[in-house]
Amino acid sequence: MKWPARKSFSGPARWDPFEEIRKTQERLNQLFEDFIPMEEWGGGKVYTPAIDIKDEEDKLVVTTDLPGINKEDVEINLKEDMLEISAKSGKEKETEEEGYVRRERAYTRFYRAVRLPTSVKEEGSTAKIENGVLTITLPKMKLEEPAKKIAIE
Structure with missing residues (x-):
């Protein structure tokens, strides 16, 4: 009889505050792009x-x-x-x-x-x-x- 392979459990994933900040910044950037396009904001693009x-x-x-x-x-x-x-x-x-x-x-x-x-x-x-x-x-x-x-x- 062959025993099933053991699954290891490392516990819950660790919360990374910097990852949360990065994701929030991406969401905010997307909001600005959706509602205030740079072409219209200030009359042109800024590079x-x-x-x-x-x-x-x-x-x-x-x-x-x-x-x-x-x-x-x-x-x-x-x-x-x-x-x-x-x-x-x-x-x-x-x-x-x-x-x-x-x-x-x-x-x-x-x-x-x-x-x-x-x-x-x-x-x-x-x-x-x-x-x-x-x-x-x-x-x-x-x-x-x-x-x-x-x-x-």
């Missing part, structure tokens, strides 16, 4: 572009993609150790048909704020936008030299 920060010897080089944005529409702010990049673009199309005018507008905003890994200075900073890629060069602040010890005779 959060990815940012690359390269730490070179004496400077930080920050790059981000801003497709279709002119340099006049980009604003860069440096507040202590926070770098803020915002940009906007808008397109208007106007056509005249049978005595009336129809206008179509589309606006897109980009916004990103990121904490920098080290202190930088505003003097000597440069920014350029080329082929939809914004490159910001920020010189690092030189830290004061460490105190030198004096030996006692």
